[in-house]
Amino acid sequence: MKVSFRGRYLGYSRQSFQKDTISGLIVGIVAIPLGMAFAIASGVKPEYGLYTTIIAGILISLLGGSKFQIGGPTGAFIPIIFAIVMQYGYENLLIAGFMAGILLFLMGLFKLGAVIKFIPRPVTIGFTTGIAVTIFGGQLSNFFGLENLEKHEYFFSNMKEVVMHLGATNSYSILVAAICLTTIYITPKLFPRIPSSLAGLLLSTVVAALLFPDKVATIGSTYGAISNSLPNFHFPDFTLDKIQNLIQPAFVIAMLGGIESLLSAVVADGMTGTRHHSNRELMGQGVANMITPLFGGIPATGAIARTATNIKNGAVSPISGVIHGIVVLLVLVLFAPYASRIPLASMAPILMVVAWNMSERHEFAHIVKSKSLETLVLLTTFLLTVFKDLTIAVEIGLVCSAIVFIKHMSQHLKMSKVLPDNFAKNDQVVAHTVNDEHNCPYISIYELEGPLFFGVADQFEKSIMDEIAHGPKVLILKMNNVPYIDTTGEANFTTVMKYFIKQGGTVLITEIQNQPLQVLQNIHLDEVIGKENFFDQTGEAISHSFTKLHKSQCLGCQHDAFRECQMRSNPTVKAVDHQVLEPTLVK
Incomplete structure (x- = not known):
């Protein structure tokens, strides 16, 4: 007997709940290593990534405009969050995230969802590929087991640090990373139902713990033990000076969060034949990003890969996203102490694969081969993203796109x-x-x-x-x-x-x-x-x-x-x- 609800839950049944439970369980397992990896790469403690996965994941599913959207920390935010933490500190990151949530909510309230979709493709591809390069390069130190590196805000300085310390490469770290990377590569071919990132993480961690303990840096040795307690509520200390200083990074977080969430929703529409509500999605993202920082979480948005995984495993409604958050919560409470033993070298390949998959390399090459003015926009945005920062990259990319558009349109009269x-x-x-x-x-x-x-x-x-x-x-x-x-x-x-x-x-x-x-x-x-x-x-x-x-x-x-x-x-x-x-x- 079907239980009738309105809207997205119309005709929801026990069979639907079973499908959502299975999908939510699988996506939750996939999200655990990614949540920790994204947090570590962003320069914050790994549990903050799990807090974000739990709180933002549940809220985005319940309040967003897509039935299948899975929200949480994503790779796109890594260079932004890292730069904010380096320049302003973790506490101010929470304020910037809260302000970004307000901006996202207002974007949805004033029906700007359709406007965000009009950001030119060369700009989107440019900064997405630039972010991918930044993420990939940022994991080289963990891949090679390099220690005591000074962290810098800019990519070039960090790569210089890596090159200068290559003589101190840890062969055990390379072995652990190689095991994880190989497992990630072959698991989908041999066991397509098993999350490859989780398989690589577990196998490489077990090998390191049994064969050469204390030879590689772990989450525990670097960041301390992961607490299995729930996050405490803490309202950030807002001041007028902080708001003025953080308005630009907050705007960048909001814009990127809005873009990625709507792109993810469009992908979900294409896979399911449904239609999402852009403005509702932005408002849901806004609420999630306002509440998550109050519990120590980092900025969140729609995650394309996890949303696709959710759909492929039979999700029927937003309930699957709620279950995914509950799964991560249970794992945090029950198994957090064991996560402290995960080698950083095991996390590096996971993020490298994420970077490779988000790089848009085929689209990038296609635009470059066109040798048009859009190619110049693409390369400008890409290079500024890598060697400067995303804020400047997007601003200049949009200005260049506007100039190109005006030039093209002026030839149309x-x-x-x-x-x-x-x-x-x-x-x-x-x-x-x-x-x-x-x-x-x-x-x-x-x-x-x-x-x-x-x-x-x-x-x-x-x-x-x-x-x-x-x-x-x-x-x-x-x-x-x-x-x-x-x-x-x-x-x-x-x-x-x-x-x-x-x-x-x-x-x-x-x-x-x-x-x-x-x-x-x-x-x-x-x-x-x-x-x-x-x-x-x-x-x-x-x-x-x-x-x-x-x-x-x-x-x-x-x-x-x-x-x-x-x-x-x-x-x-x-x-x-x-x-x-x-x-x-x-x-």
Whole structure:
């Protein structure tokens, strides 16, 4: 018998709970080594990673916008958290995480979920690959068993430390790391149902403990014993100075958390055929990141790999994410003292594999091979992420992307002087018929294609002003292919129209779309132009334009630009001798 709930739990049954339990158990086991590894790599105690997995994991599942999202600490946060801890300290990391939670909640509240998705792909790939390189490089010291290295904020300085201490390589650490890495590689092929990272961690730990105890650094020898007690509630000491100093790192945490959580939700949608709620997801992430620091946890977001594992193992609802958190909690309470014996060399391969999988290497290579301006954006973001920091990398990457976008869009505004093609069907206006012999000195028709925005506003103004200099009496603007006008475009458009009208000219607007028309109406430019001078068809505007010319202006004209020209230039030609233009035919 099914138990009926609303929304995501509609039709939930005992069988559904069984599936969620199995999936939650597996994902929980997968999350344990990752939670500790991410915390250690971030420069904080391993139990803080477990606290985050428990608290944030449960809250993100219950409050988020995806049925299958698994939340917790992720590799993407490692360089950010490490830099904050190095520069500000652990206590201030908690404040920055809390502030990031507020920002995430506000992003969702003000429905900015869709906006975050529009961050350019080269920027996302650039900083993701840069983070992967940073994580991989940061584990070399543990892989080789190097001790007493001075930790630095920047990647280059840390790599210099590793190179300088390579002479003190610990062969036992390399052996332990090799065992773990090999196990991670072969486990999916031999035992696909067993979490490979957990298998590698357990096997390498047992080998180290039995064959060469005290020869490699462990979690316990480096960070002390892992407590099996639950975290205490502690409200961070907020001050105005701290808030001002931490607003930038908090913003970076919020942006990266929002991006990764929504990317993970999109992946989940693709695997299940469902649709997540972006704004609800951000609000759920926000609440989780506000509460987790109160118990000593680090920033959390949606974890793509764990979410995919959750789905592959049959998850039905957010209950699987709750169970995953409970599993980690039980392991913390029951087995925490044993975790202290895990060698750091066993943790290194796990993070190296995470870095390899998140590197987006194929997408990176594809964009590089394109040799376009996006390649420059990608490489700039990547190099700044690795050698400077993520904050600057994303800021400059977005600026570069904006410049590239403006450059591309500025090439999309096409302005063509056109005339009806008397040999074409329906006398369609085209550009190729305009030449010195076939033109009209009094009626100028321009067809505009593309958005009229700040990147092309000057180009538009210059082109129309150059045309006005030739002294036309009527200016017809065909605007059916102008989807958008921004404030700058509107200002330049207004300047040109008012100048032309002041010179005694008449402006006729044809086939204008809703957004540009609304802009002109908002500033009352439609009244300046004359509401009667807006037409649904260009043919109507052309016919109306002849009412603005004196008959004497057409006498003797040899340009023959319109069908009416022959009759107007030579009064002896009778109207019946010439087919008069049908206004609705010209488009």
